[in-house]
Amino acid sequence: MAxxxxxxxxxxxxxxxxxxxxxxxxxxxxxxxLLGPSGCGKSTLLRIVAGLExxxxxxxxxxxxxxDALPARDRDxxxxxxxxALYPHMTVAENIGLPLTMRRMNVWQRLPGLGxxxxxxxxxxxxxxxxxxxxxQALDIGPLLQRKPSQLSGGQKQRVALGRAMVRHPAAxxxxxxxxxxxxxxxxxxxxxxxxxxxxxxxxxxxVTHDQSEAMTMSDRVAVMLAGKLQQVAPPRQLxxxxxxxxxxxFVGSPxxxxxxxxxxxxxxxxxxxEVVVPGAPDCIAGRIRLVEHLGSESLVHVEVPGMDLxxxxxxxxxxxxxxxxxxxxGLRPLPGRVLKFDATGRRIRD
Amino acid sequence: xxxxxxADNPSENPGERRAAYALISPAWVAFVVxxxxxxxxxxxxxxxxxQLGAPTMNFIGLxxxxxxxxxxxxxxxxxxxxxxxxxxxxxxxxxGLGLALxxxxxxxxxxxxxxxxxxxxxxxxIAMAVVWEFLLHPSVGLVNIVLEQVGITGGDWxxxxxxxxxTLAGIGIWQSAGLNMVLFMAGLKAIPPDLYEAAxxxxxxxxxxxxxxxxxxxxxPATLFVTVVSGIRSFQVFDTVEVLTKGGPNKAxxxxxxxxxxxxxxxxxxxxxxxxxxxxLVVVLALTLLQVKAGEKRTHYG
Numbered sequence: 001m002a003x004x005x006x007x008x009x010x011x012x013x014x015x016x017x018x019x020x021x022x023x024x025x026x027x028x029x030x031x032x033x034l035l036g037p038s039g040c041g042k043s044t045l046l047r048i049v050a051g052l053e054x055x056x057x058x059x060x061x062x063x064x065x066x067x068d069a070l071p072a073r074d075r076d077x078x079x080x081x082x083x084x085a086l087y088p089h090m091t092v093a094e095n096i097g098l099p100l101t102m103r104r105m106n107v108w109q110r111l112p113g114l115g116x117x118x119x120x121x122x123x124x125x126x127x128x129x130x131x132x133x134x135x136x137q138a139l140d141i142g143p144l145l146q147r148k149p150s151q152l153s154g155g156q157k158q159r160v161a162l163g164r165a166m167v168r169h170p171a172a173x174x175x176x177x178x179x180x181x182x183x184x185x186x187x188x189x190x191x192x193x194x195x196x197x198x199x200x201x202x203x204x205x206x207x208v209t210h211d212q213s214e215a216m217t218m219s220d221r222v223a224v225m226l227a228g229k230l231q232q233v234a235p236p237r238q239l240x241x242x243x244x245x246x247x248x249x250x251f252v253g254s255p256x257x258x259x260x261x262x263x264x265x266x267x268x269x270x271x272x273x274x275e276v277v278v279p280g281a282p283d284c285i286a287g288r289i290r291l292v293e294h295l296g297s298e299s300l301v302h303v304e305v306p307g308m309d310l311x312x313x314x315x316x317x318x319x320x321x322x323x324x325x326x327x328x329x330x331g332l333r334p335l336p337g338r339v340l341k342f343d344a345t346g347r348r349i350r351d
Numbered sequence: 352x353x354x355x356x357x358a359d360n361p362s363e364n365p366g367e368r369r370a371a372y373a374l375i376s377p378a379w380v381a382f383v384v385x386x387x388x389x390x391x392x393x394x395x396x397x398x399x400x401x402q403l404g405a406p407t408m409n410f411i412g413l414x415x416x417x418x419x420x421x422x423x424x425x426x427x428x429x430x431x432x433x434x435x436x437x438x439x440x441x442x443x444x445x446x447g448l449g450l451a452l453x454x455x456x457x458x459x460x461x462x463x464x465x466x467x468x469x470x471x472x473x474x475x476x477i478a479m480a481v482v483w484e485f486l487l488h489p490s491v492g493l494v495n496i497v498l499e500q501v502g503i504t505g506g507d508w509x510x511x512x513x514x515x516x517x518t519l520a521g522i523g524i525w526q527s528a529g530l531n532m533v534l535f536m537a538g539l540k541a542i543p544p545d546l547y548e549a550a551x552x553x554x555x556x557x558x559x560x561x562x563x564x565x566x567x568x569x570x571x572p573a574t575l576f577v578t579v580v581s582g583i584r585s586f587q588v589f590d591t592v593e594v595l596t597k598g599g600p601n602k603a604x605x606x607x608x609x610x611x612x613x614x615x616x617x618x619x620x621x622x623x624x625x626x627x628x629x630x631x632l633v634v635v636l637a638l639t640l641l642q643v644k645a646g647e648k649r650t651h652y653g
Binding site: 050051052071072073077079081085086087089099102107164 | 543545546548549550551552553554555556559560564565568569571
């Protein structure tokens with residue numbers, strides 16, 4: 001395992017600048033998530049680390065080696081693709097074993113038929129089979145080793161793809177939206193398993209996703225990327241409670257944070273920091289309830305405020321004494337100390 | 352469907368049943384008139400001694416087949432057709448694959464090369480055969496003139512019995528490689544780029560390993576299709592034989608369709624020609640089934 005760092009990485013496709021001067025240090029054994037909407041450059045950054053794309057300028061270091069000029073195979077990294085990218089004509093065992101076969105056997109030894117008669121082939125095959133079995137054991141896919149990918153479910157394919165990444169103990173794992181092809185229930189389960197696996201292997205992982213719940217639940221740190229720029233890199237909790245910019249505050253958190261234009265800047269208040277009070281109470285924003293969403297443990301109250309395009313949202317505990325009704329006139333009041341202030345450019349103003 | 356309501360089942364509702372038959376009838380009529388009918392007619396004719404235009408015919412059972420299997424010319428023609436296939440199928444499949452890979456890998460002029468290599472497919476083979484006749488002329492043909500420049504005596508391409516069949520096979524490869532190339536290019540386009548990237552990271556990054564781990568196995572369905580189609584097409588070789596050699600010299604290029612044609616339309620032995628056609632159909636069917644069965648085991652769809 002190894003630390004990874006980027007310094008001043010830039011990348012353009014034609015006239016479009018996808019990465020604008022990205023610098024980041026990822027610690028050995030850290031689970032770092034690149035979070036951002038599609039097209040923000042997060043996948044490009046990952047592919048640059050992998051060696052599938054070349055950076056225009058800047059440097060990338062894995063461990064102590066600068067790798068910009070190295071081809072993908074020599075960077076000692078493993079990648080898990082959104083589509084899993086399993087070889088459909090190979091069995092699960094062959095899929096997982098391929099990275100090892102490529103490294104431990106030479107061209108002649110790999111030849112089908114003839115290879116078996118060359119010295120060293122049997123020993124190499126045996127060592128590969130051993131490591132494959134070990135990885136399969138860790139991922140609980142031992143019984144599937146002789147199947148073809150077409151005979152596997154989405155979750156099983158995912159595990160095979162992980163197995164292929166794990167088997168050669170790479171310096172780092174790169175995961176490109178690995179869970180987005182799974183159904184919602186399996187995704188939550190794999191989320192937990194993946195985190196578990198990462199802790200057990202002590203692996204450095206860079207995980208790309210546009211799904212903030214994945215980013216918030218799995219990561220040691222989250223790097224929020226918008227329009228080719230790193231906006232903020234912080235642990236999930238801090239990202240939510242203490243965003244550096246208005247864009248980050250708006251991107252992280254669901255439902256979205258309430259933004260109030262206030263003389264030349266913005267005040268932003270999370271829905272759970274919004275109190276529903278009687279209209280006319282001091283320091284409150286008057287409005288009318290447009291919609292109440294009952295989510296079981298909580299309710300979301302959408303309040304239409306005159307002069308604002310979007311309704312403000314307050315989150316109420318289901319047990320709260322108030323039972324707001326649609327059409328009711330109410331007041332909204334931010335809880336003291338829970339207002340985040342930003343200047344006109346969206347930069348955070350700290351008191 | 353776990354519970355089928357009687358009214359939902361067309362076989363129990365006369366109106367819907369009529370509609371169902373009406374809807375499938377065009378396909379059935381076309382099938383019977385264009386495929387099943389003629390095939391059956393050929394099989395029936397092959398059991399008679401009918402001659403084209405003759406007012407009467409007699410059923411002679413398997414007489415035509417007995418005569419056929421005792422005929423030296425038929426066996427020559429049969430083997431020639433197989434030899435032709437065995438040269439043209441691998442030749443045109445691998446040439447087509449090679450062209451497709453080269454053009455896919457090219458950085459410029461792709462449309463030009465694609466069109467250039469596809470041209471023989473679109474041209475009329477009869478007309479092209481005449482062009483080949485000029486090119487292959489022993490003394491004034493371009494091929495031999497070029498060969499002479501590098502010190503090789505070309506000789507006679509079409510009148511040398513040891514060479515004529517292979518010359519025709521060469522023209523056959525030239526003619527069908529373009530179609531195979533286009534089919535392979537479609538196959539190459541369908542390979543997900545992720546697989547190449549995974550292969551690169553897994554260490555299978557040399558040209559040969561990429562081909563062995565990704566391209567070749569992923570082209571399985573395309574290769575199967577191309578091989579079957581090339582097999583059937585080359586089994587039907589006729590135009591070049593008719594124009595260039597007329598089955599000669601000394602039956603060296605006699606092929607099944609040409610034998611069938613001469614028997615049925617030059618000597619008017621329609622019954623005998625029909626018997627050859629039946630043999631031809633059976634062989635094509637058997638070859639196709641064999642290739643599909645053999646290929647499917649090694650082919651991975653999706």
